[in-house]
Amino acid sequence: DGGITQSPKYLFRKEGQNVTLSCEQNLNHDAMYWYRQDPGQGLRLIYYSQIVNDFQKGDIAEGYSVSREKKESFPLTVTSAQKNPTAFYLCASSSRGLGNTEAFFGQGTRLTVV
Amino acid sequence: DAKTTQPNSMESNEEEPVHLPCNHSTISGTDYIHWYRQLPSQGPEYVIHGLTSNVNNRMASLAIAEDRKSSTLILHRATLRDAAVYYCILRDDSNYQLIWGAGTKLIIKP
Numbered sequence: 001d002g003g004i005t006q007s008p009k010y011l012f013r014k015e016g017q018n019v020t021l022s023c024e025q026n027l028n029h030d031a032m033y034w035y036r037q038d039p040g041q042g043l044r045l046i047y048y049s050q051i052v053n054d055f056q057k058g059d060i061a062e063g064y065s066v067s068r069e070k071k072e073s074f075p076l077t078v079t080s081a082q083k084n085p086t087a088f089y090l091c092a093s094s095s096r097g098l099g100n101t102e103a104f105f106g107q108g109t110r111l112t113v114v
Numbered sequence: 115d116a117k118t119t120q121p122n123s124m125e126s127n128e129e130e131p132v133h134l135p136c137n138h139s140t141i142s143g144t145d146y147i148h149w150y151r152q153l154p155s156q157g158p159e160y161v162i163h164g165l166t167s168n169v170n171n172r173m174a175s176l177a178i179a180e181d182r183k184s185s186t187l188i189l190h191r192a193t194l195r196d197a198a199v200y201y202c203i204l205r206d207d208s209n210y211q212l213i214w215g216a217g218t219k220l221i222i223k224p
Contacts, residue, residue, distance in 0.1 A: 006157075035214075042201065042214030043158070090157050099146040099206040100165075105157030 003027065006091050006106035012114050013078070013085065021076045021109045023091035032074040033103070035090040036060060043090060049074055050096060078111060086113050118202045123219040126192050134187040134218055136202030141182050145204040149176065149187045152199045152217070161187065161200070197222045 004025040013019045025032065031050050035043040045058030049068040063082025068074055074093075078085045088110050094103040119137040126132040138147065146165050150158040162169055162176045164185075169176040175188040189196055201217040 040216065042216050044214070088155070092157075099144065100163070102148070102160035102163065103150075103158075105159070108155065108157050110155070 004091060004093055004104050004106040006089075006109050008109060009107065011109055011111045013111060015113055016080045018077055018079050019111065021078070021089055021091075021111070023074045023076065023106060024072055025074075025093045025104070026072060027093055027104060028071070029093035029104070030071070030096045031094045032068070033092045033094075034058075034064070034066065034074070034076045035092065037088040037090060037108075046076065046089075085111055087111060117213055118204060118215055120200075120202055120215060120218045122216065123221065125221045125223060128194060128222055128224050129191055132189040132192045132196070132220065134189075134200050134202075134220065135184065136186070137184045138202070138204055139183045141204060142206065144206040146206065147176065147178060147182075147185050148203050148205050149174070150201045150203070151196075152201065158201065163205075192220075192222050194222050194224060196220065 007022045033048040034046040036046055037043050044060050046060055046064050047055055047058055047066045049055040052068055052071050055066050055068050063079055065077045088108050090108050091106045092103045095101040146163050148163040149161040151161055152158040162171055162174050164176045164178055177186045197220055199217040199219050201214055
């Protein structure tokens with residue numbers, strides 16, 4: 001089935017460590033996104049990519065990094081510079097014409113700093 | 115970026131229609147109105163979207179005001195599985211930096 005897969009579902013990180021969250025899609029979508037969600041809040045955009053080998057910062061990119069070497073994959077690294085990384089992370093993809101197309105979301109990765 | 119305003123929560127009885135309102139008074143002519151819903155600890159799920167005309171699909175209907183400054187998501191016959199947080203957002207072809215509000219938490223009473 002076509003869809004978007006995030007892994008792992010739960011992730012625990014020690015302070016000072018970098019961790020990488022995986023996001024893979026087989027929908028042949030050009031655009032991919034990473035969002036962060038805190039309890040009771042909406043989604044905030046971290047990074048987005050419209051095409052392979054290109055990506056742009058969102059509102060809260062500090063402390064995060066991404067790569068887009070393949071169309072299907074858009075991994076997110078949470079670095080030690082991110083001061084409050086505990087959150088629910090969501091990956092999404094869509095066709096490039098944003099307005100008239102739906103976005104598809106993964107099931108999320110819940111990151112906890114221990 | 116244009117913003118949307120939704121009530122924090124709403125309650126409805128099972129098997130009754132639900133009308134979820136959204137205000138977007140600063141909407142531009144190229145903004146599509148999208149609705150997503152999110153169950154606890156899951157990613158958002160697309161529900162419906164529209165530009166000017168009312169829209170229907172298997173999940174819901176979207177009623178858009180003539181001046182486009184408000185819209186209403188209609189669930190025709192709510193079930194317990196419709197209990198979720200519903201987000202109304204605006205999207206256009208240049209608006210990657212979407213603003214997601216806190217949404218409306220829909221509570222369905224059996």
